[in-house]
Amino acid sequence: MQHPVSSSTQCSGSRQASKRLPLLALLGAIGFGALSPAQAQEGNPSPTAGSSYSQDANRRADQAKYAPIEYANASKPGPKLIVLPGEIKASNASFTQKVTPTNIADFAEIELTRANFVVLERSDLGPLLREVELAYQMGDPQQSARLFQKGKLSATKWLLKFDVLKAEPVASSGGGISGGTAARLLSIFGRTQAAHAGAVVADSVRTDEQVQVWLVGLRYKILDANTSEQVANGYIEDKLETGRTSTSVAGISSNAAGGLGLDSLVQRLVQRSVAEIDARYK
Template sequence: MVVSLWGCQTSKQKAHELAEENVYKPVEYKNASIPGPEVVVLPGEMKSANATFAQKVTDNNIRDFAELELSKANFKILERADTQEFFNEFALAANLGDAEALAVFKKGRFKATNWLVAFDVLKAEPVADVKQNVDGTSAGLLVGLALTLAGSSDAGRIAGTTIASIKGSDRSVIWNVGLRYKILDANTGMQVATGYFEDKLEIKASMQSFLGATQAQSSAVTLDTLVQRLVQKAVQEIDGSYKTAQATGTAGGGEPEPEPAGKKNTAAAPKINAAKEKKIIKEYQAKAAEHKKQKDADAAMVAIKGYFHAIAQIDHNALLTCTCPSVHQEVEKGMEPLYKLAAQTPDWRKHLTMDVSKVSYEIVDQQEDSCTVRVGGEMSITVGKQAPKVTPQNEEYTLTRENGRWKVCTAHFS
């Protein structure tokens, strides 16, 4: 009873501590008293091919974080900019540095915009993964036998049972995440400034069991919290170095400085007749549609590559995260022998290697919220010092988009 109560109290205390570490923590922006220029936050790029990260952090998450922090730093944010007409065309023209097209699309609520700001995740990868298990079963048997032979059979039985009940599992994964920001002039598309921030996050999970009482614990700071804190660092630099006309120097050297805070863009826009404007709109609508399709395809490829990477790493959580619920049972059944191996052998990577670097991927059909990927090439499995066992891949996988995230809905384990 005492052990049980202690376990409950400790679990509640730990849960509270972990929740506290993930609570939003505001930061100070030294120029927050100065009104900043009008800003539109553009969709960023997500260059991580890791399934776990891609399922937990999206470009929409990052835009929300950025708009919140820029607002706190007293920048004027055009909220829900992506709902405005020609937003995608406007963003694409800015990224291409097309001043003529910007003059066409910089109208309505975009007219007063000074800056376009994007936040891109350039790196998000686990750089270390350490797992350690403790099982007292064997030690308990040995201690029990030793005490019994010494003439204390009851003590031997009790001690053996107690030690055998001690079980533990610890896993520590260190993530390295890098975020870049860039500021574009809303009139010309020219880059005003850029910066890069990188940070590490250690995610820990542990389980301790003693006489039937089990205590599980996970690390506090999550991947999306880490990204939010990187966004805060980026906004601190934007606020401190580029908000006012008095800021000295810009990233990259020789690039134009931003206009004084709050000053409207008054640069003369190129004069475009109605026929030319209509042509540009039509051209950019086609470009924006193609850009969106390519971005969707890239995200789907990240999902399917992440699926195979999760298999190679025997990553239970990642596999559940990147697959549809309809195939979870098949995945669990197909991966069960590998899950057991990973659970029972902490250093399994020393004895087993699954190489998916030669697996190839090709999208053969793409719709708005679904696509089919043909997987080819080969996967190799090496056990100990044995020769690699090569398994050719020749299957088609269906992916669907759920809540903005691509998930693999075909398993091919049977």
């Protein structure tokens, strides 16, 4: 037998439910709970997706994404060539941890292929390519030329090398504000509650901004595969700025950091080098 529910019990339950609704709305407003419809639609699991901070960070990231360029003579086929891993003659540890000669050669192969050069795959050449590299490093290009008379290398026209000659932070700047001094002055000259409140707020003020500028220079060399003579060379240099800023006032803080990565800058230098090779020497 079912017992009827008293009206007082129903009222109590409805009051508890009405109390929960504002709490759920508040949790949803500050980011707890389910994803927003826009997040669910995009399939983005980030709890910050769509916020102003997310938009700012994504805008900075978009500026560093790979951006293909159009090569002037891409419709004209280029000669068969091999990209040899170059040298990084800069000794800055921050740079060498992020960029390697193999990275640069890989970037170059991608861009040369897009410019319609016939690029031989280094991994397919195996020990023979290592003999070629060794011959050039030991200063014996004649031996390298003899190696290029063999097999699939016989039709190769060019060897390309990309070397980093310069990679160093050349300038930095920064500064900030601390509200401690202003807070002490307010405490000395002001005895009212308003002055005390102002001193508390002033003491909480902290700002900081730091900027660093790198200079990176890339040289390319084109060598004749059969005679070992240098066909052409070029040098391209560019700068890179990285920075961060932070602000905190009365418990409210914000910060931002970003800039083009060192490997992204090298990739863009490779693009400019290939554009020059495509325009001048194809």
